[in-house]
Amino acid sequence: MRVLCADADSSVLKKTVKICEEKPYIDEVYCASDGKELLASLKKNAPEILIADTSFGMDLYKKIKKEHPETALILLAEDAKDALGALYIHVSGFILKPLEKRRLVAELEYATTHLKPVEDHIRFRTFGNFDLFVDGELIVFARSRAKELLAYLVDRQGAGVTRSEAFSAMWEDEEYDRRMQKQFDVVVRSMKQTLEEAGVSDVLEMKGGTLRILPEKVSCDMYRFLEGDEEVIRSYRGEYMSAYPWAEMTEAYLDQSRIINL
Numbered sequence: 001m002r003v004l005c006a007d008a009d010s011s012v013l014k015k016t017v018k019i020c021e022e023k024p025y026i027d028e029v030y031c032a033s034d035g036k037e038l039l040a041s042l043k044k045n046a047p048e049i050l051i052a053d054t055s056f057g058m059d060l061y062k063k064i065k066k067e068h069p070e071t072a073l074i075l076l077a078e079d080a081k082d083a084l085g086a087l088y089i090h091v092s093g094f095i096l097k098p099l100e101k102r103r104l105v106a107e108l109e110y111a112t113t114h115l116k117p118v119e120d121h122i123r124f125r126t127f128g129n130f131d132l133f134v135d136g137e138l139i140v141f142a143r144s145r146a147k148e149l150l151a152y153l154v155d156r157q158g159a160g161v162t163r164s165e166a167f168s169a170m171w172e173d174e175e176y177d178r179r180m181q182k183q184f185d186v187v188v189r190s191m192k193q194t195l196e197e198a199g200v201s202d203v204l205e206m207k208g209g210t211l212r213i214l215p216e217k218v219s220c221d222m223y224r225f226l227e228g229d230e231e232v233i234r235s236y237r238g239e240y241m242s243a244y245p246w247a248e249m250t251e252a253y254l255d256q257s258r259i260i261n262l
Helices: 010-021 035-045 058-067 082-088 101-113 144-155 163-170 178-197 221-226 230-235 245-261
Strands: 002-006 028-032 049-053 072-077 093-096 122-125 131-134 204-207 210-213
Touching (some): 002 035, 010 049, 010 101, 035 058, 058 072, 072 101, 082 093, 178 204, 221 230, 221 245
Antiparallel strands (some): 122 131
């Protein structure tokens, strides 16, 4: 298990790191002394648990909870007034300073038993804009249409999609003639190449003229929403794959489902 400790107070940071290093179930411990270092380490090391000081600001932790919902967040605070903000963003644990070892150990053990597994370290974010993360790293696509095709396959939740069907959704006003078929072939190859370079080509299946994503190999906020994950349902703010017009139908369904579940 990987843990990231972040605190502007060097003495508290050293103590937090030492406590974590003593626990046999923690394999790696990283540290950060400011918000910039925190975000960089979060992206590079993809820790399962983040222990951080509230002095970096609640807006930072709202962003982290949105972009890394699989990471358990334990906040350390000087003042009890920060407890309300922590409650609002649904953190895993909250500890008032001065830091006590028994409290931190208790919060670590609770967070450990409530971690959600991330299948093969592959995560799709569909709330807001669409992105693919592998081991916490954002994957950049050479072609925007290749990224959109992957997004469309994710939206279809594992159902097989023909090339003409995907083309019709992505190019509403174009005919699927020979010229556009060649262009779409370039898009498919670009998508495959990006997945191969990221080492996650096994999430894509191409068989019998159809393409599909294998949902069992990935983690996706929309999939977890549909499975009834209460934390994910609460985190949804009415925006789903915002860049793609064809996603509006799914967005409408999510909006309606959220109202029913709240």
